[in-house]
Amino acid sequence: MGLGRASAGMQRDELVRVLLVEDSPDHAELIFTKLRRSKRIRADIDHADRLEKGLRKLEQNKYDVVLLDFSLPDSFGIDTFRRTHQASPRTPIIVLTSLDDNELAVQAVRLGAQDYLVKREADTRLLVRSILYAIERATAEEALLESEERYALAVRGANDGLWDWNFENDRVFFSPRWKSMLGFSVDDVGDSPREWLDRIHPDDRPPFRRHLDAHLSGSTEQLEFEHRMRNLDGGYIWVLARGVAVRDENGKPYRMAGSQTDITARKRAEHQLQHDALHDSLTGLANRVLFVDRLACALADLQRQASPHFAVLFFDLDRFKNVNDSLGHSMGDKLLVGIARRLEHFLRPGDTVARLGGDEFAVLIHRVDDASGAIHVADRIQDVLSMNFSIDGHDVMVTASIGIAHSSTGYSSPEEILRDADIAMYRAKAEGKARYEIFDRDMHQSAVALLKLETELRRSVHRGDFLMHYQPIVSLGNIVRIVGFEGLVRWKHPERGIVAPANFIAIAEETGLIVPLGWWVLRESCRQTRRWQEQFPADPPLWISVNMSGKLFMKSNMVDELLGILEETGLEPRDLRLEVTENVVMDHADLAVRNLMELRALGIQLSIDDFGTGYSSLSYLQRFHYDQLKIDRSFISQLSSRGDSRAIVETILNLANSLGIGVVAEGIETADQVDHLRKMQCPHGQGFWFSRPLNVPAAEELMASSPTW
Ligand code: C2E
Ligand code: MG
Ligand code: MG
Helix, strand or coil, rough: HHHHHHHHCCCCCEEEEEEEECCCCHHEEEHHHHHHCCCCCEEEEECCCCCHHHHHHHHCCCCCCCECCCEEECCCHHHHHHHHHHHCCCCCCCEEEEEEEHHHHHHHHHCCCCEECCCCCCCCCHHHHHHHHHHHHHHHHHHCCCCHHHHHHHHHCCCCEEEEEEECCCCEEECHHHHHCCCHHHHHHHCCCHHHHCCCCCHHHHHHHHHHHHCCCCCHHHEEEEEEECCCCEEEEEEEEEEEEECCCCCEEEEEEEEEEHHHHHHHHHHHHHHHEECCCCCCCCCCCHHHHHHHHHHHEEEEEECCCCEEEEEECCCCCHHHHHHHHHHHHHHHHCCCCCCCCCCCCCCEEEEEECCEEEEECCCCCHHHHHHHHHHHHHHHCCCEEEEHHHHHHHCCEEEEEEEHCCCCHHHHHHHHHHHHHHHHHHCCCCEECCHHHHHHHHHHHHHHHHHHHHHHHHHHHEEEEEEEECCCCCCCEEEEHHHHHEEEECEEEEEEEHHHHHHHHHHHCCEEEEHHHHHHHHHHHHHHHCCCCCCCCCEEECCCCHHHHCCCCHHHHHHHHHHCCCCCCEEECCCCCCCHHHHHHHHHHHHHHHHHCCCCEEEEEEEEECCCCHHHHHHHHCCEECCCCHHHHHHCHHHHHHHHHHHHHHHHHHHEEEECCCCCCHHHHHHHHHHCCCCEECCCCCCCECCCCHHHHHCCCCCCC
């Protein structure tokens, strides 16, 4: 072997560098002559008549072959060969012998000489052939050695463990690296195949066996299989096993050898990638992709009648944005993580909780025959959330609005289920938050309608399809006169005509459209009021009340923007009253409170709208230095009939009076109510009894008529 390859590389008439070590000039001359006669090679012969000289030449030059005489004046016998071979182990040596030292020559071949020639018998042909073969064989050996070295290097570099399985005696050689890979020392592992097979992870054993058998039976070219191996600690590492069987003439394998590579790090990275693709990085919960996948499985099982009904609860946190805005995003993140941990804790194994993004979560629960099972879980979620979260010394409590979709509704895709749970969740929010709603078909209809409305509203805000109505606010003293107006926005709907705020303010809030709309209302109201102040001078001048969404207070530049409007319209800060509902105060996000305080410092008046309906208390009035409160119309409408309403209104008035806070009674509809309020010395009132909200010409007509009531 190898010979053919070497011959192919050797060309006719090739230059061959020969070192001839021969003390006899006659013999030397003979060889010179024979070689010169050759047509196959061109010999470049260097001659040394002593071993020492030959060795020196070997050291200095490179030869393709050495022709070596055994008996030299300075060396004799096998020693001559040994020293030459040692001096240049890779240069092929042909020993030249006389007939009588044949045995010596055989010994030399055994020790590594390529060939021996009996001097007198060797003619040109024999000599040249011997030289060529010697060179070729040496080249082949070298190549083999090189490839072996390369392989050894590769193995060492790849850090692979090796194994060699002899099927005849069923023993396996395991390399030290193979053993150390698993944490064992060389003596810890014997040579039985069980040392290997028994350590394969039980789940991987059958497929490993299949792969092995497939290779042994000849249906695969090599064994290649990734599996887990138990190590010394009892843990598992991932390995790649590769091997090739050696077969006899009949193709029957009698031996198999291969390698084992530690691929734990790669596997870990792969798993991590896979995990990341399916999980939310903040909370570690399932993400939308995984959730939808689980949902698809549940749906498929249900359709095959392989499992009972299931339900999806979709929820988001009420006012989570306030937490983020007031306590910072990192606290918001911690809250989300805390919530995730609690949710995981109370769910049954097999159920899935996912974070779908932001403060949105979804839960998939199995085996719920009807909605009542899902309601139970919804209640549990509220319980779990309402327990105080203590984050960096802050106590945070949250509620959620939960939408429930039950598989009995009949679904064909996971997206449909999520969509319906989402719709139900929006309904829960609209109905006042901190509650759940179960999806029904009507909801779908109204959700579609809502979406349409949203689109229309967006377009209208863009185009400015709004107008302002103004409702007079009057003094209730001896002479009733107009002291100010409340600006109330109306939507000029392209098809439906004038639309009242009850039908669109909530959506505007939800979509954030309230912000551009709010600024428009403010600018328009200020502009109109300034004009009226000039048209209808009074002392003090007319003031304007403008309803402000809490969202407008959540912008850091809101004070500047508001000042800009006042400057632009020429309205004095003291003639502007901003009406906010109690919830804006209650949520008292840092930024909102800071803005409120700053506005107040600038002389802008702050008014609490719908006072008495929210959760606020009079102590808040004091704390935040409001200038005015508007008693909600629900108390006013019961003034004549219910004694307790009267008592409440009286209490509010007394307290406001002692705190120096102004009061407007809202929704006055009857003379009787006016009488009651006058008796209680309520300073200001507003309501249909005096005037409905009016458009600009109607309001001007009213003012021009100097009305008294
Ligand atoms: P609000 O601020 O409490 O405004 C008073 C509402 O009560 C007005 O309804 C008004 O027409 C109505 N009202 C006045 N007097 C009477 C009465 O004697 N009886 C009855 N039953 N109702 C009376 P409107 O204009 O439909 O506004 C409803 C709510 O929409 C307002 O309540 C306010 O919260 C909100 N809103 C109106 N305009 C704006 C606005 O420009 N921006 C914001 N953010 N909200 C607005
Ligand atoms: Mg108002
Ligand atoms: Mg009100």
